[in-house]
Amino acid sequence: MEVNPGKTETISSKTIYEKDILKTRDDSSKSLTINNSKYMKGPNNNQLKIQEINKEIIFTSNEKLTDHKKISPSKNRYPYCIVWSPIPFLTYIIPCIGHVGIADSKGIIHDFAGSFYVNIGDFTFGRPTKYIQLELCNKEEYEYDKAIEKGDAKFNMERHNLFWNNCHTHVAYVLNQIKYKGKCHYNMFDIWWILIKSGKYISFWSFIKTYLGFFIFILIIVFAIR
Numbered sequence: 001m002e003v004n005p006g007k008t009e010t011i012s013s014k015t016i017y018e019k020d021i022l023k024t025r026d027d028s029s030k031s032l033t034i035n036n037s038k039y040m041k042g043p044n045n046n047q048l049k050i051q052e053i054n055k056e057i058i059f060t061s062n063e064k065l066t067d068h069k070k071i072s073p074s075k076n077r078y079p080y081c082i083v084w085s086p087i088p089f090l091t092y093i094i095p096c097i098g099h100v101g102i103a104d105s106k107g108i109i110h111d112f113a114g115s116f117y118v119n120i121g122d123f124t125f126g127r128p129t130k131y132i133q134l135e136l137c138n139k140e141e142y143e144y145d146k147a148i149e150k151g152d153a154k155f156n157m158e159r160h161n162l163f164w165n166n167c168h169t170h171v172a173y174v175l176n177q178i179k180y181k182g183k184c185h186y187n188m189f190d191i192w193w194i195l196i197k198s199g200k201y202i203s204f205w206s207f208i209k210t211y212l213g214f215f216i217f218i219l220i221i222v223f224a225i226r
Helices: 005-041 043-067 138-155 167-178 188-198 204-225
Strands: 081-086 098-103 109-114 117-120 130-133
Touching (some): 081 188, 081 204, 098 167, 109 138, 109 167, 130 188, 138 167, 167 188
Antiparallel strands (some): 098 109
C-alpha cells in the first residue's frame, strides 16, 4: 500500500502544531498561576497601593477645588472675601469702624467709595488689614460674580451716606442677592458684626496698622489730662 508523502508531512506538521499550542497553553496557565499566587501572597500590599492612589486623587482634586479660592495678600487678591481697612482719623477714634469691600471670584475688590462711584481693583483706603472668606454653596458661588456686578450697577447710581447708604450697605446688598446662608435681609450692621466676630487680620503688622492710630489718640488724651 502506497503512502502519500505529502499527506504524511501534513499530518505530522499538524500534530507538531497542536502540540506547540497545548504546550503554550500549559506555559501560560502556569505563569498565570504563578502571578496569581504572587498577588494572593501579598493582597495587603495591593490594598495599600490602592489606598495611596485614592489619597493622591482626593488630595489633587481638593487642591484643584481650593486653588481658585487661594488668598494672596502680596497680589492684593481675596477671592470670595469681605475685606476691611481702617479709615484715617475715624478708625483712630472708633477702631471697630472702617471701610469695607467685597472681592469677586478672581479676588478683585469692589467697594462703594463715594456718591455714584464703585471702586474696582484698588481699595479706597489702601490694602485691607482684615478679611473673612465667605462659605458659599455651589449655587451661591455660581451667582456670586453676577450679584457683585448687579450691586456695582445699583450703587454707581446712588448717593453715598455715612449713616445708612455706605460701603457696608453695598456688601449687604450682594449677600442678599445670593441669599447667603439662606438669608436675604442683611444690612450694614450685619456686615459690621460679621467682621468683628469672624474677621481675620492678614498679618501682625495689619493688626498694628489697625490700632496704632487709636493707641496714639488715647496717649494724647492721657497726656492732655495730666
